Amino acid sequence: MAKRGGWFYRGRRLAACWAAVVLVSGSAIAGPPFRTDDPEPVDYQHYEFYTLSTGSHARGDTSGVSPAFEYNYGMFPNAQFHAIVPAVSFDAPSEMKTQLGYGDTELGLKYRFIDEDKNGWLPQVGTFPITVLPTGAESRGLGAGHVRQFLPLWVQKSFGDWTTYGGGGYWINHGNATDDKDYWFFGWLLQRKISEQLTLGGEIFHQTADKVGTKDSTGFNIGGYYNIDDHNHILFSAGRALQNASEGNLFSWYLAYQITN
Numbered sequence: 001m002a003k004r005g006g007w008f009y010r011g012r013r014l015a016a017c018w019a020a021v022v023l024v025s026g027s028a029i030a031g032p033p034f035r036t037d038d039p040e041p042v043d044y045q046h047y048e049f050y051t052l053s054t055g056s057h058a059r060g061d062t063s064g065v066s067p068a069f070e071y072n073y074g075m076f077p078n079a080q081f082h083a084i085v086p087a088v089s090f091d092a093p094s095e096m097k098t099q100l101g102y103g104d105t106e107l108g109l110k111y112r113f114i115d116e117d118k119n120g121w122l123p124q125v126g127t128f129p130i131t132v133l134p135t136g137a138e139s140r141g142l143g144a145g146h147v148r149q150f151l152p153l154w155v156q157k158s159f160g161d162w163t164t165y166g167g168g169g170y171w172i173n174h175g176n177a178t179d180d181k182d183y184w185f186f187g188w189l190l191q192r193k194i195s196e197q198l199t200l201g202g203e204i205f206h207q208t209a210d211k212v213g214t215k216d217s218t219g220f221n222i223g224g225y226y227n228i229d230d231h232n233h234i235l236f237s238a239g240r241a242l243q244n245a246s247e248g249n250l251f252s253w254y255l256a257y258q259i260t261n
Contacts, residue, residue: 033237036187039126041080052256082108091141123157146175200224
């Protein structure tokens with residue numbers, strides 16, 4: 001069996017990181033299926049439940065989760081509880097045995113502290129702190145091996161059928177490995193309501209290096225969501241890195257079935 005070392009091991013860890021970033025997301029109309037998030041919480045005493053598949057392919061490695069389950073609940077006005085349970089995380093190096101198992105668990109609390117002025121230019125503004133618990137096996141490529149935290153600020157504004165949102169934040173990524181480092185993530189998205197059923201959009205995002213000796217990455221996704229009815233929805237996106245793609249993200253995807261109430 002090939003050793004997990006050199007460029008191959010670094011590529012596997014980078015791909016796993018990109019797959020994890022895919023999971024940093026929020027509400028139905030904004031957030032999933034994109035990496036850029038929004039400040040809009042689930043309505044008070046309502047919920048969203050997702051069954052999803054997401055991942056990325058880099059040089060010699062494909063990794064992600066399938067399925068994972070996401071649950072968001074409006075626990076207070078302007079505030080939602082958030083959890084992602086990665087039931088099956090996978091890491092599939094091209095020259096090694098595919099690894100399967102439980103991944104890292106994500107918990108968060110989204111809070112909107114400025115409401116949008118729908119008749120003016122004031123956007124809605126909020127924050128969405130996230131903690132990722134190291135429940136996946138790092139030795140098998142299924143987790144980071146340490147607690148990570150994301151501290152972002154998000155803004156959103158709508159103009160008729162158009163909605164734009166974005167922002168960014170700081171990832172606290174101190175791990176046991178000497179090459180782990182804290183990093184920044186920024187993103188911005190523009191989407192349009194095509195019909196009562198279909199909304200399409202695109203985003204561009206940038207992430208600084210999360211490990212010593214690696215490079216910053218810039219990428220994009222195109223996707224949207226389709227409303228089957230008021231309570232059932234399909235979300236989808238696909239994209240790739242524009243910068244250092246071979247090391248981090250030659251192709252990434254997100255696909256989910258969502259139930260809302």
